[in-house]
Amino acid sequence: MSKHDAEMIREISGVNPLKCMKCGKCSATCPAYDEMDIKPHQFVSYVLRGDIEALADSKSLWKCLSCFACIERCPRNVEPAKLIDAARQAVIRQRGNEADLSPDEIPALLDEKTPQQLLVSAFRRYRR
Amino acid sequence: MQRIGVFVCHCGSNIAATVDVKRVVETVKKEQGVVHAEDYPYMCSEAGQALIAAAIKEKNLGGIVVCSCSPRMHEATFRKAAERAGLNPYMVEIANIREHCSWIHKDMEEATEKAVILARAAIAKVHLNSHLQPGESLVTKRALVIGGGIAGIQTALDIAEAGYEVDIVEKTPSIGGRMSQLDKTFPTLDCSACILTPKMVDAAAHEKINLYTYSEVESVSGFVGNFSVDIRKKARFVDMNKCTGCGLCQEKCPSKKAKSEFNRGLNTRSAIYTPFAQAIPNVPVIDTESCVKMKTGKCGLCEKVCQAGAIDYSQKDEIITEKYGAIVVATGFDTINLDQYGEYAYNESPDVITSLELERVMNAAGPTKGHLERLSDGKAPKEIVFIQCVGSRCDDHRGKPYCSKICCMYTAKHAMLIRDKYPDVNVTVFYIDVRTPGKNFDEFYRRAVEEYGVNYIKGQVGKVVPQPDGSLLVQGSDLLDGKQIKMRADMVVLATAIEPEAGVRKIATMLTASIDTNNFLTEAHPKLRPVESPTAGVFLSGVCQGPKDIPETVSQAGAAAVKVIGLLAKDKLLTNPCTAESDTLLCNGCSVCQNVCPYGAIGYEDKEVNDHGIRETRRVAVVNSALCQGCGACTVACPSGAMDLKGFSNRQILAEVDAICR
Numbered sequence: 001m002s003k004h005d006a007e008m009i010r011e012i013s014g015v016n017p018l019k020c021m022k023c024g025k026c027s028a029t030c031p032a033y034d035e036m037d038i039k040p041h042q043f044v045s046y047v048l049r050g051d052i053e054a055l056a057d058s059k060s061l062w063k064c065l066s067c068f069a070c071i072e073r074c075p076r077n078v079e080p081a082k083l084i085d086a087a088r089q090a091v092i093r094q095r096g097n098e099a100d101l102s103p104d105e106i107p108a109l110l111d112e113k114t115p116q117q118l119l120v121s122a123f124r125r126y127r128r
Numbered sequence: 129m130q131r132i133g134v135f136v137c138h139c140g141s142n143i144a145a146t147v148d149v150k151r152v153v154e155t156v157k158k159e160q161g162v163v164h165a166e167d168y169p170y171m172c173s174e175a176g177q178a179l180i181a182a183a184i185k186e187k188n189l190g191g192i193v194v195c196s197c198s199p200r201m202h203e204a205t206f207r208k209a210a211e212r213a214g215l216n217p218y219m220v221e222i223a224n225i226r227e228h229c230s231w232i233h234k235d236m237e238e239a240t241e242k243a244v245i246l247a248r249a250a251i252a253k254v255h256l257n258s259h260l261q262p263g264e265s266l267v268t269k270r271a272l273v274i275g276g277g278i279a280g281i282q283t284a285l286d287i288a289e290a291g292y293e294v295d296i297v298e299k300t301p302s303i304g305g306r307m308s309q310l311d312k313t314f315p316t317l318d319c320s321a322c323i324l325t326p327k328m329v330d331a332a333a334h335e336k337i338n339l340y341t342y343s344e345v346e347s348v349s350g351f352v353g354n355f356s357v358d359i360r361k362k363a364r365f366v367d368m369n370k371c372t373g374c375g376l377c378q379e380k381c382p383s384k385k386a387k388s389e390f391n392r393g394l395n396t397r398s399a400i401y402t403p404f405a406q407a408i409p410n411v412p413v414i415d416t417e418s419c420v421k422m423k424t425g426k427c428g429l430c431e432k433v434c435q436a437g438a439i440d441y442s443q444k445d446e447i448i449t450e451k452y453g454a455i456v457v458a459t460g461f462d463t464i465n466l467d468q469y470g471e472y473a474y475n476e477s478p479d480v481i482t483s484l485e486l487e488r489v490m491n492a493a494g495p496t497k498g499h500l501e502r503l504s505d506g507k508a509p510k511e512i513v514f515i516q517c518v519g520s521r522c523d524d525h526r527g528k529p530y531c532s533k534i535c536c537m538y539t540a541k542h543a544m545l546i547r548d549k550y551p552d553v554n555v556t557v558f559y560i561d562v563r564t565p566g567k568n569f570d571e572f573y574r575r576a577v578e579e580y581g582v583n584y585i586k587g588q589v590g591k592v593v594p595q596p597d598g599s600l601l602v603q604g605s606d607l608l609d610g611k612q613i614k615m616r617a618d619m620v621v622l623a624t625a626i627e628p629e630a631g632v633r634k635i636a637t638m639l640t641a642s643i644d645t646n647n648f649l650t651e652a653h654p655k656l657r658p659v660e661s662p663t664a665g666v667f668l669s670g671v672c673q674g675p676k677d678i679p680e681t682v683s684q685a686g687a688a689a690v691k692v693i694g695l696l697a698k699d700k701l702l703t704n705p706c707t708a709e710s711d712t713l714l715c716n717g718c719s720v721c722q723n724v725c726p727y728g729a730i731g732y733e734d735k736e737v738n739d740h741g742i743r744e745t746r747r748v749a750v751v752n753s754a755l756c757q758g759c760g761a762c763t764v765a766c767p768s769g770a771m772d773l774k775g776f777s778n779r780q781i782l783a784e785v786d787a788i789c790r
């Protein structure tokens with residue numbers, strides 16, 4: 001994961017991290033806060049600094065419930081969950097199965113090891 | 129053919145760094161009619177103006193073009209300079225090579241070429257300019273102030289003190305505005321009523337001030353110095369001249385279920401009411417929605433008990449027309465509606481209140497007689513949470529993008545007052561930033577922390593959840609300690625964003641005054657003309673122009689008054705000669721121009737015309753030059769090309785286009 005990935009994550013997510021005013025409302029809202037190592041408001045500054053490595057390796061990637069409460073409540077329209085969503089997607093792409101992942105195939109891929117939250121997000125993304 | 133002089137300004141490096149001014153001078157010298165061209169570092173300076181005057185005299189110039197900044201900046205300056213040198217001021221044209229050229233280009237080659245083209249267009253136009261003469265109009269020496277809050281009251285007092293008549297139109301039954309709803313005021317914590325009531329009394333007692341309370345502006349016509357305004361005096365159903373203000377009617381009125389607007393709906397009032405005890409005028413009004421007599425025909429108790437015989441159920445709204453020289457808008461603000469902010473549970477729990485509601489709760493004349501208590505069960509709270517920036521600084525569909533400016537200070541005030549009176553109550557404030565610039569302001573906030581032990585936490589609240597035991601769960605961020613806080617509170621107070629009063633857009637439309645996307649009125653210049661609207665004769669006072677506290681409101685109110693006094697002190701105003709005119713031979717009386725004119729300046733007359741020997745009477749457009757503002761809407765709309773604007777004629781504009789395309 002590199003600077004280039006930071007660009008990619010901004011692009012996939014459509015998020016402009018510069019809009020964040022560091023109010024912490026996203027982290028105040030997040031139901032998965034306690035289980036996260038990098039907190040929702042920090043996703044934004046990690047992307048801003050280009051530190052995607054840490055984000056990709058973080059527990060938060062798989063702890064975010066994709067409930068989108070932070071997206072709903074953020075007063076600046078930053079949509080932090082979209083960043084974590086994009087980071088997840090980037091990680092999946094790196095594993096090389098990006099071409100395989102189509103909505104029809106997802107049910108077949110269901111296995112116990114697939115984190116449920118990834119599926120929720122994947123469905124959200126592919127439904128668009 | 130005019131003898132034309134061209135003057136190219138460097139504007140220091142503003143223009144000269146991007147435009148090759150020497151080359152502009154050399155190039156325009158070749159233009160037809162140009163007999164003089166020169167450049168100078170600051171054309172607007174005294175020395176620059178002297179250069180222009182000297183050239184006009186020496187070269188006997190008939191028209192000049194100044195290539196400089198926007199005409200909004202210095203057109204008047206250069207016109208005056210020309211006039212002093214004996215040239216008609218309307219023979220001056222400005223080519224804007226700063227805002228329209230040097231400031232928006234980086235490449236010198238391109239910018240220089242464009243500057244030459246802009247100069248060429250102005251030269252082409254000035255060839256067709258004519259010696260226009262401004263007319264004169266008289267000034268009505270009376271001012272109107274719309275809104276009777278502290279802003280309107282102060283402006284009116286200052287104008288009246290200078291000896292001019294002022295009318296205040298206030299839509300509620302009393303003057304006073306929001307300030308009358310406040311308990312104590314930062315940064316000195318003096319009681320709001322104690323400092324406001326004397327001003328209200330002064331305004332009412334002043335021989336030059338006339339109050340129209342429970343009244344609204346219905347329509348406005350005319351122009352600076354000569355406005356004509358229709359005012360609707362809503363029926364009070366109480367005779368102002370007879371009522372003694374004894375209050376017996378309010379006491380006896382059996383209908384006491386209407387929500388008190390003054391107490392933000394936290395308690396009720398009678399159908400016949402004055403909003404608060406110190407109301408001015410101290411004459412009640414009957415709210416027809418809740419009056420039993422009005423709804424069923426029965427009751428009439430107030431009429432029976434009124435010793436003065438002041439009750440009059442047959443009163444009707446009355447419309448009066450008044451003439452004014454100047455109009456001041458002082459319509460103030462309200463707090464935003466919180467329906468979109470479900471996460472704070474404002475609509476769910478009576479113990480979640482806005483800061484303005486807290487002002488009423490803390491006030492001795494408020495719904496709880498000044499006792500700090502939960503509105504759900506009347507119990508004394510032990511734990512109070514304040515949330516800042518609710519709906520402010522929101523760049524989403526729910527709130528306002530701006531900072532409301534006053535809430536950091538009033539929250540510190542509320543927190544301090546509570547800790548002072550109830551030392552056993554814990555107070556926590558969730559903030560994003562604490563914004564307290566101003567004289568003695570930051571000291572005030574620090575006192576809340578250092579002397580009163582208010583717990584300030586950096587971070588926003590995510591949600592407030594009412595609990596079965598009646599308490600409130602507050603979940604927020606503590607960004608400095610890196611924690612998500614879950615705490616129990618008995619009361620939550622929301623520092624709710626403010627927004628301009630709802631009716632202001634209507635007022636702005638009537639006055640053709642500009643208004644921004646947030647409904648704040650726009651000033652003529654954000655720095656140099658902050659209390660004037662771009663519409664001549666319309667001035668701005670108080671929060672209707674932007675968020676501000678009382679000290680700032682009062683300063684601005686005084687500044688607006690000075691501008692009004694400056695205008696009313698004049699006996700006559702020069703009118704703009706650049707007005708529209710219709711050619712009776714071309715006009716076919718279609719009425720299109722009348723429909724587009726925003727100032728109602730166009731009428732129709734039957735005139736005798738001689739069209740190539742045929743004499744006939746035709747209905748043709750006639751422009752009232754006193755009303756015409758020279759906007760040009762009619763000239764564009766006219767299908768027959770009959771309507772033309774002096775100073776911006778169709779010929780002149782086409783000549784400019786030709787010069788640009790040459």
Ligand SMILES: Cc1cc2nc3c(=O)[nH]c(=O)nc-3n(C[C@H](O)[C@H](O)[C@H](O)COP(=O)(O)OP(=O)(O)OC[C@H]3O[C@@H](n4cnc5c(N)ncnc54)[C@H](O)[C@@H]3O)c2cc1C
Pocket residue numbers: 274275276277278279280297298299300303304305306307310312313314315343344345458459460461462483484485487534538541626629631632635669670671672676677678679681
């Ligand atoms: C909770 C809270 C606490 C505050 N505490 C403080 C404090 O401690 N210290 C301080 O300095 N400032 C404080 N302020 C700010 C203060 O209230 C304002 O600065 C002040 O009231 C602004 O005065 P104004 O006259 O511009 O507006 P307003 O007070 O809103 O007055 C406007 C008036 O115009 C009338 N009006 C509106 N529209 C029309 C219309 N179309 N036609 C006729 N009349 C109309 C309204 O009825 C009202 O009477 C506080 C504000 C809030 C919300």
Ligand code: SF4
Pocket residue numbers: 026029030031032033040063064065066067068069070071080081
């Ligand atoms: S979408 Fe993820 S980060 Fe955002 S609030 Fe829900 S769990 Fe937390």
Ligand code: SF4
Pocket residue numbers: 019020021022023024025026027040041044073074075076077078079080
């Ligand atoms: S809620 Fe939005 S603005 Fe506030 S910290 Fe989170 S991402 Fe930034």
Ligand code: SF4
Pocket residue numbers: 516517518520521530531532533534535536537561562563623
């Ligand atoms: S004044 Fe303070 S509380 Fe109010 S919007 Fe601005 S920063 Fe927020």
Ligand code: SF4
Pocket residue numbers: 707708724725726727728729730751755756757758759760761762763773
């Ligand atoms: S230019 Fe025409 S439309 Fe504009 S104010 Fe004058 S008459 Fe009315």
